[in-house]
Amino acid sequence: MMSESAFAPLFYIVAAYLLGSVSFGILFSRAFGLPDPRTVGSGNPGATNVLRSGKKAAAILTLLGDAAKGWVAVWLAVHYGVADWLVCVIALAVFLGHLYPIYYGFKGGKGVATALGVLLAISPWLGLCVLLTWLLAFAVWRYSSLAALIAAGLSPVYAWWLLDYRGYVVMALMLALFMFWRHRNNIRKLLNGSEDGFGKKGTTSGPL
Secondary structure, eight states: OOOHHHHHHHHHHHHHHHHHTOOHHHHHHHHTTOOOGGGSTTOOOSHHHHHTTTOHHHHHHHHHHHHHHHHHHHHHHHHTTOOHHHHHHHHHHHHHHHHSOGGGTTOOOOOHHHHHHHHHHHOHHHHHHHHHHHHHHHHHHOOHHHHHHHHHHHHHHHHHHHOSOTHHHHHHHHHHHHHHHHTHHHHHHHHHTOOOOTTTSSSOOOOO
């Protein structure tokens, strides 16, 4: 029989995954009477694809909701003194819930907003560095997908620089690898010049 000490970490991990599986893009699209984001545009239930509906409020709420679920799951773990290794696992669980949600046939978003929420909860300075990197890269190249990839790729470097516990570096690296995998179509389009960028082909590329 599983001991209470062994059950608690499992409970936290499962709860984080289930929270991550909540798709705010789908929920807010329904609330605003919009089409299911999985059936339009890129088919991605993230804020950028919701924005294609023309409802900025729905897109902003989606962005905030997806970031908030990552932040809440990790902040609660940190606040209640959960061990660092378990914080890392909880962070991955809520992130993977967004990517592969149990409620929606394991077909979710690309994880940028949720990852940002996770990193902000672990360290506001870490999250701020990643956010500023995204903003700078987007300002220079005008591709939201490229900005997300650059920010994700640098996140383990920032974690190494800012945090003492090296498990967070591994966690940030895993987040980055999953985001690169989820952006593989965007990477292909960036390489062949067909990726849509803000002010380039009249739309954004939908990394969220």
